[in-house]
Amino acid sequence: MKNNIKINYLKISIRILFSLLIGISLLKAEKKRAFLELISTESCPYCVTATGFLNEWKRPGSLSYLGHDMARNWIIIHYHDDDHISNLMDNGNSQENPIEYRFNSGNGYPYADALAWYPWLVLDGEYITLSLWDDLIDYAEEMREEETPVGLSLEGTVFNELDANIKLTITSEKDLSRKDLRLFVAATIDSVSHTNEYEVSQDLHHDLFLEWIGTNGEGSQCGTGCEDGQPITLAKDETLIKTFTWTISKQPEANGDPNVNPVSWDAKNMKIVAFVQDFSTAEIMQSAMIARTGGVHTGIENKILLPSKISLKQNYPNPFNPTTLISYDLLEQNDVRLEVYDILGKRIRSLVSQKMDAGVHQSFWDGRDDSGKIVSGGVYFYRLEANNFIQTRKMLFIK
The missing domain is CATH 2.60.40.4070 (Immunoglobulin-like)
Known part of the structure; x- marks a missing residue:
């Protein structure tokens, strides 16, 4: 009888221990950050709407602010195509137009849908359609509930004007060595003030794509062009450390076309975005962002365009x-x-x-x-x- 009791206690103890181990494992599981790529152009009315919603959702003090946790863990790259703001990205450290290359297929990219209209919304590597703008919040929240074996963190230091360096730490809880993984690192900029030629009021743009980060060519970090990303291999429990040092171009100058499309920018408001993408499925395995705050001015004065009247x-x-x-x-x-x-x-x-x-x-x-x-x-x-x-x-x- 006593032996039976001991055995039962032992079984119960094992079950409890097993449950605790599962619980600890679940607690340790990495969750994805929401990752959105938005392609817009100034002649598109709904692009203005999409940009405005995203700005208000992520702006502290806004009536529709989604909160610090969502704002911090929703990473966005906003590409402008074929308009005045797109001049900011110059060639984007890419062999070709970065948008055409990444979103119009035919270049080895796994996207099922090619860029067809604006705004074009790609979340977690998939094109999405919306019936209501608030649907975008639901998509982002769903992505944040997904578990991922990949961990990604960023550290950064600004040391002189637009020169900067960053350190990326990439980890994996699973063996992903058979996957075609690519690491992308991009520079984006906030608070670009723009008035377009369609008599729409001045508005602020955030998370604007400037360029891919990395060297290209022989002995490069990212192949013949950084638009293809840097191939990486992740084995189980492996940790990769990557460092990048670069200088962002100061061109174009602020208000380069003041009579048509004044574009003002504050070089302090830069961010570095990194993400790991599975090229066989287009899935974003993980993303991370570091903001460049309190950086050094570039010498471009009066960059913030304030209204002249109420x-x-x-x-x-x-x-x-x-x-x-x-x-x-x-x-x-x-x-x-x-x-x-x-x-x-x-x-x-x-x-x-x-x-x-x-x-x-x-x-x-x-x-x-x-x-x-x-x-x-x-x-x-x-x-x-x-x-x-x-x-x-x-x-x-x-x-």
Whole structure:
């Protein structure tokens, strides 16, 4: 009898220990960071909308801010194609146009869909379609729930103007030596202020692709062109250390075309993004980002383009269905109210009601009232009030 009790206790103890080991294993499992590649162009109205949503979701203090955890673990590379902002990336340290090469297939890339329109959204190596902009948040959250055997961390040091170095540490909990893994390292820039030629208001762009990092050619880190990435091999429990040192080009100069498309940029606002991609499936195994904050100025003065007057811009697109972007400029910090009214003068939606800093601001209206119901199609008015300034504009919601 006693022996049976001992055996039962032993079985229970083993089960508990096994459960604890599983629990510890689950706790240690690495989760992916959300990784989005966005391709847009200035002539595309919904690109403006997509950019604005992403900016507001990741901006602390925004009414639609997703929180520090999501903002920190949602990594974005925003490519601009065939417009004035795309001049920032020059040749992107690539043999060919980086966007054409990466997203138009025929170059050994595993993407099932080639770039066909804008905005083009690729999350975790797959093109995605949206019925609502908020679907993008759901996709990002789902990706963050995926486990990955690959760990990736970045350390960086700025030592002189646009010169910098970084150290990448890559690990794997599984044997991935049979996979065609590529390491990509890119430089991006935030706070690029741009006014396009389609009379859309000035807005700020973040996470803009500048170039691939690495040397190419004989004895290179990334083959004949850095657009193909650097092949890496990861065995089980292996740790790879990679270091990069480079200088970002200072071209083009700020406001190089001031009469048509003033582009201002602050070289301090750079980030380095690294990701490991499985070239057989296009899956992003893991990604990481390090921001270059408090860096050294490059000598380009007056790079941040501030508004010359307080104003409320025409919404864009207009007419719209169901979402439109409303931009406004503030000369100084103000208590701001931005509201939507129907044709009878009844207030149906409060978009902003708080103190806002000087600068260029954006808000979205999704065609819903304060209770969350979609309103009927027709003419609506939006009104900006900031201290003694009041301005109203008209917009058309088409269903």
